[in-house]
Amino acid sequence: MAATPPLLIVGASYAGVQLAASAREFGFEERIVIVGDELHAPYQRPPLSKGLLTGKTGVDQLQLRGPGFFEQNRIELQLGRRAESLDAGARTLRLDNGDLLDYGWLALATGARCRPFARPGAKLDGVLELRTLDDALRLAQAAERTQRACVIGGGFIGLEVAAALRSRGAAVSVIEAQPQLLARALPPAMSAYVANAHRRRGVELLAGRGVRALHGEQGRVAAVELDDGQRIDCDLVVLGIGVLPNAELAQQAGIAVDNGILVDMLGRSSAPRVLAAGDVANMALPAAAGVPARMRLESIQSANDGAKALASLVVGREQPCTAVPWFWSDQFDLKFQMAGLAAPGDEVVLRGDMDGDRFSVFHLRQGTLVAAQSVNRPAEHMLSRKLIGARAAAGASQLADKSFDLKSLVPKMAEAMAA
Template identity: 60%
Template sequence: MNARAALLIAGASYAGLQLAASARNLGFEGRIVMIGDEALPPYQRPPLSKGLLTGKSTVESLPVKSEAFYRESGIELLLGRRVAALAPERQQVALDDGSRLEYDWLALTTGARCRPLPVAGADLAGVLEVRTVDDALRLDAAAGGARRACIIGGGFIGLEVAAALAGRGLDVTVVEALPRLLARAVTPQMSAFVEDLHRRNGVRFAFGQAVSALQGDNGKVCAVELASGERIDCDLVVVGIGVIPNTGLAEAAGIACANGILTDGLGQTSAPRVLAAGDCAAFPNPYAPDPALPIRLESIQAANDLARAAASLLVGAPQPYAAVPWFWSDQYDAKLQMAGLMAADDEVVVRGDPAGGRFTVFCLRKGRMAAVHTASRPAEHMLGRKLVAAGASASASAAQLADESFDLKSLLA
């Protein structure tokens, strides 16, 4: 390998791939090298907690792009290798085999890792997490011989795994430390709908509970012990209590970090010619309750959008991040979609009947549309993204917004 890359990408992730592809599409002609510590090229993550566990996806279907794409785009993949250290002052990185590479631009798209469960017994056999394809394959194999599963964490990953395992006939219990599901991401109305959806599929819940220990039998997990003293018998535990951004390389190199590698809307870090994007990056978001406060958005869309902004910088035509954040989650036959970023004190208006499984929740902030959450209403989700992007004034009354005969498109005018 030559000693220099015009663009060196540390992390074979969604953000890394998007940055490389966007740079090429915008006319970047320099050498691009992407380094990833897994053996696979960038692959789809959503199927790990859904499709692989239900049989709807295979490992072969996971890669985001074909081998031909990388070859034709002139993107070199260095897989099964890891960047061990950065030297921004010399525009150089050290790899895990001791070799070094110089760069003109460096992009850190190192993602995040699962937050470990800090209790006794967390290292027992049968205690798993879902972040990589190997994690998902281990869980799939373990689920085949399990009868009772306990999911620790009522976030998106935990609930998607709960739905998949319940669909396979396992007895599933979800333990959530907060009083409701998805509390940081959706409104109480959406939380209640999701809880009811899971209960109707046989899932049980323990809310407001902390895990004090995991109990084992001959080295394999057999129960989850709660701080209340309650014991949940199980032969499989899936830990989904959030992630930790992979900022170690940046921190060791003196690059500014605070719950993520700090960047601006173009992905620029505090180090010259060093960019960051994806789950490892924290940046001011124009749609956040406080647009000046750097936040991390753990989503494919946010990773891709900041990566596109970073690529625009590489070709001298900077276009800062301005996309509306949006997310989705498939659970059973329901499609949950969120656009914008809610705040706890937003005014909430519900349109439609949650009992029917199809409805929309509007979050209004200072008279404007801040976020739109939908359940199995993809058309209103798409319209909601436009309303949030336009900063649409909620000139309609709450009663009008709740009225399904009211034309929401009129708000765009």
């Protein structure tokens, strides 16, 4: 009797590992195989731009799961292998070593890669990007001798790297093409706060500026030339200009792709028994006013939540992904925590003191709390996630009043407190 084809997962990522773990937890008994193109065992990514770069986190602390986890859960790892082609009709996947693997379910958790930097000088020594552990190790080694660094891109990764390098004593300039930092992720007031927080800690910010070229001396980067001709001397350039989803495998197989693999809230692609989760998945969202029909959410929690939805599907107990998306970022002594999906036109309410680096910014849409960003207020962040998930009604004056008990806005909490 032929063996049942396995659950085959491409990508030893957060989404890939969470899918395997959740499938076992939900009772999946067939083989599970994870194919990863890196030689490293699955590892945590947030410390790459934070603790590993500052020296507070060692490589031995990065394991995503304990050493016995995969063996105990009968999860087979094939590391250092790249998926070359997919035949969705035959349900087979070909690897770079020629192996042909069949599958019962295929999950693509291939993540994303750094966006190419198409400027003269991009290949000079000392021009680095940050996506993988090997990238981070190269950057950490370079940081030990860096005196003057330029970070190109004012997104979360770029700002985390800037904060880490500045904390190590380097002079740091951040160059951002948009007029404000994090323009797509934060409202203007929060964006201005982040910029001021970095400036107060000694980071030079150049917003609304493009890069014309990188210049080197003896093959190593020595300066960044801006679009107006200004040159900034540096001995290290870090590229943080965003990522592109690794959706080529699906696209070549004829699976629907548009800024990632198009999937529903269970992770189903346009091909039978082919799923996707994590940074590569452009997942459908629950219908709500002011929210797009689908989005590619680049966060660990979204990867984990999406993977759990996939796992529910493969065991026949469908639980679509409806979790409130959330994200965090550590920069200097600031912990940024964000929940929900903000939109232009939201009513924005401040609670707390921006000058004191302890506050929350809430977003109301038609009287309902839909998103929040917090700085050094973890309890408010946790409560915000519950409020957003409960579609709690709130008034701007209530949210702004620091003496008002936010717990009373959660319906179930209010009922429990009254009982």
